Amino acid sequence: MMIFEEQTKLGIPLHPINAAVMPVLLYYNTQAALEMPPDELIKPVLVALIASLFVYSISCLVFFAFIGKEKVHRAISLGALFASSVFAIFYSLTYCVILDGIFKVSGSSVSVMATAPSWLPVFWLLAILPVVISVLKPVLLPKLESSFNAVLLVLILTQIGVLALNCFTYISICHSVEQLQLKEMDLLKAKKSDCKPDVFYIILDQMAGRDGLKEYLQYDDDWFYSELEKRGFYLSKKSLSNYPITRLSLASSLNMSYLDKYQTASGSDKKNWTMMNKLARDNQTARLFKRQGYHYVLVDSGFAASNNSNITDEIKSGTFSDFFSERILRSTIVSLFPGAEEAIMSFARNRILNQFDYLQKMEKCNTPKFVFTHILSPHEPYLFNANGEPVYFPGGRCDHQWTTETRKAYLAQVQFIQKKTLATIDVMLAKNPDAIFVIQGDHGTHCSDYVSEHSPSDNLLNERYSILNAYKVPSIIQARLAKDIEPVNSFVVILNGLFDYGIELSPDKQIYSSYDEPFLFKDVSERVIRRREKD
Numbered sequence: 330m331m332i333f334e335e336q337t338k339l340g341i342p343l344h345p346i347n348a349a350v351m352p353v354l355l356y357y358n359t360q361a362a363l364e365m366p367p368d369e370l371i372k373p374v375l376v377a378l379i380a381s382l383f384v385y386s387i388s389c390l391v392f393f394a395f396i397g398k399e400k401v402h403r404a405i406s407l408g409a410l411f412a413s414s415v416f417a418i419f420y421s422l423t424y425c426v427i428l429d430g431i432f433k434v435s436g437s438s439v440s441v442m443a444t445a446p447s448w449l450p451v452f453w454l455l456a457i458l459p460v461v462i463s464v465l466k467p468v469l470l471p472k473l474e475s476s477f478n479a480v481l482l483v484l485i486l487t488q489i490g491v492l493a494l495n496c497f498t499y500i501s502i503c504h505s506v507e508q509l510q511l512k513e514m515d516l517l518k519a520k521k522s523d524c525k526p527d528v529f530y531i532i533l534d535q536m537a538g539r540d541g542l543k544e545y546l547q548y549d550d551d552w553f554y555s556e557l558e559k560r561g562f563y564l565s566k567k568s569l570s571n572y573p574i575t576r577l578s579l580a581s582s583l584n585m586s587y588l589d590k591y592q593t594a595s596g597s598d599k600k601n602w603t604m605m606n607k608l609a610r611d612n613q614t615a616r617l618f619k620r621q622g623y624h625y626v627l628v629d630s631g632f633a634a635s636n637n638s639n640i641t642d643e644i645k646s647g648t649f650s651d652f653f654s655e656r657i658l659r660s661t662i663v664s665l666f667p668g669a670e671e672a673i674m675s676f677a678r679n680r681i682l683n684q685f686d687y688l689q690k691m692e693k694c695n696t697p698k699f700v701f702t703h704i705l706s707p708h709e710p711y712l713f714n715a716n717g718e719p720v721y722f723p724g725g726r727c728d729h730q731w732t733t734e735t736r737k738a739y740l741a742q743v744q745f746i747q748k749k750t751l752a753t754i755d756v757m758l759a760k761n762p763d764a765i766f767v768i769q770g771d772h773g774t775h776c777s778d779y780v781s782e783h784s785p786s787d788n789l790l791n792e793r794y795s796i797l798n799a800y801k802v803p804s805i806i807q808a809r810l811a812k813d814i815e816p817v818n819s820f821v822v823i824l825n826g827l828f829d830y831g832i833e834l835s836p837d838k839q840i841y842s843s844y845d846e847p848f849l850f851k852d853v854s855e856r857v858i859r860r861r862e863k864d
C-alpha cells in the first residue's frame with residue numbers, strides 16, 4: 330500500500346498501475362478463484378505491472394514532446410490519464426467476460442458478449458474522452474486525475490480484500506488436506522532398499538486405450554503397443570481410468586486412493602477445486618519417494634494441478650506463460666486481432682515440446698529421482714499434425730459431440746504424441762536402462778457425448794474411461810501387476826514392490842462426477858460394459 334500513500338507526496342498519479350493490475354485481480358476473483366491456486370496470479374500481475382510502467386512512461390514521453398518540458402506535471406498527468414484509458418480499452422472485453430460470468434451464475438440468459446460488438450467501439454471512445462477533455466480544458470485535469478486516483482484505488486483495494494478472503498479459504502482447505510495426508514503417511518513404514526531406480530510418471534492427457542480408439546474412432550494403434558512391448562513395457566490391455574476428469578484422475582492416481590475420503594477437507598463450496606489441485610501438487614506418491622531419498626522433479630505442464638508443488642525439489646519450466654495467463658490474454662482485446670489465437674496456441678505447443686525435451690535431457694544421477702509430468706496432449710487444443718508439424722485448429726475445447734474434423738485432428742495428434750513418446754523413451758532408456766516408467770492416459774475421449782452431463786449415457790461412460798496404461802518395471806514388480814491394473818493402484822504396486830510400504834490395494838472402480846459438481850461422486854462401475862469384458 331506504500332505506493333498509494335506516496336502518490337500525493339510525489340505528485341505522480343498511480344492510477345495507471347491500478348488500471349493495469351485491478352482487472353487481473355477482478356478476473357481471478359470472479360472467474361478463476363475456485364479452480365486456480367492464488368500463486369497462478371503471480372505471473373499475470375507481474376506482466377501487468379511491467380506493462381503499466383511501460384505504457385505510462387511512453388505516454389508521458391509523448392506528452393512531454395507535445396507540451397514541452399517546462400510543464401512537466403501536466404505532461405505526467407496527461408500521460409497517466411492516457412495510460413489508464415489504454416488499459417480500460419485493453420481490458421474492455423475482459424469486463425464483458427466477467428459480466429457474462431456473473432449473469433450466468435445468477436441464472437440470467439443475458440449475453441454481454443453477444444451484444445459487445447455493437448457497443449464496444451462506443452466504450453472505447455468514452456474511455457479516451459477524459460484525455461481529450463483534459464487537453465482541450467487543462468483546468469479540468471486536476472479534478473479528473475483525483476477522480477481516477479480515487480475510483481481505481483477503491484476498486485483495487487476491494488479486489489485485494491476479496492483476494493485475501495480467497496487466499497484464506499485456499500490455505501485452510503490445503504491445511505486440512507495436508508493434515509489428512511500426513512496422518513496416513515505416519516502409518517506407513519518401509520524396509521530399507523538399495524534398489525532405487527529413477528521413476529518417471531508420464532500422463533498423456535486424454536490418451537484413450539486401444540479398445541476405445543478402435544471402437545469410437547476406428548483407429549488401430551496396435552503398432553504403438555507392439556513398439557512399447559519391444560521396449561520391455563507391460564501393457565494393461567483394457568485398462569480403465571478411475572475418474573473421468575483430469576484433476577480427479579491425477580489426484581487419485583498420485584495419492585493411490587479414491588477421493589471421497591478427503592471430502593471432509595474440501596470446504597463448504599462444492600465447486601471449489603482447491604482440494605484436487607492440492608492433492609495433485611503435493612501428492613503422497615512423491616512424499617513416499619522422497620522419504621526414500623528421492624528427488625521429486627516436476628516438469629511443468631502449465632496447468633494449475635501439475636505446474637507447481639510445495640514438496641518438489643526441482644521444477645523444470647520452459648515457458649513463461651501458463652494456462653491462466655493465456656486465459657486472461659484471450660479475454661482481452663488482443664483476441665480481436667487476426668493471428669492472436671494462433672500466437673497464443675503456439676505457447677501451448679512449445680510447452681508440450683519443452684516437456685518432451687526436458688525428459689530427453691534427464692541424466693541418471695547419484696540421487697534417484699521421481700519425475701512427474703502431465704503432457705496436455707492429445708487432448709485438445711489440436712496443435713500438431715501426425716508428423717508433429719504445427720497446425721492451427723481454432724475452437725479450443727470440444728465439449729459436445731465431435732465432428733469428423735475434430736476426430737481427424739484428435740487422431741493426428743494421437744499419432745504424433747505416440748511417435749514422440751517412443752522417441753523420448755528411446756533417448757531416456759539409452760541413458761537410464763533400469764528406469765521405471767508409468768505412461769497413462771488420465772481419461773479417454775468423449776466423442777459421443779458432452780462430458781459434463783449429470784446423467785451420462787452408458788455410451789459416454791464406456792468411451793470416457795478407456796485409457797492407455799503402460800508400465801516398464803523390474804520383473805519382480807511386473808509379476809505383482811494385476812492383469813488390468815487401474816491407476817489408483819499403479820504406485821501402490823510400485824512403492825510396495827520397491828520399499829515394502831504395505832500400502833493396501835484399492836478395489837477397481839469407476840467413479841463419475843461432472844465439472845459442475847465435481848464432488849458428487851457416483852460409482853458407475855457396473856455401467857461400464859468394458860469392465861465386464863475384461864475377463
Ligand SMILES: [Zn+2]
Pocket residue numbers: 534535574575576708771772
Ligand atoms: Zn485430462
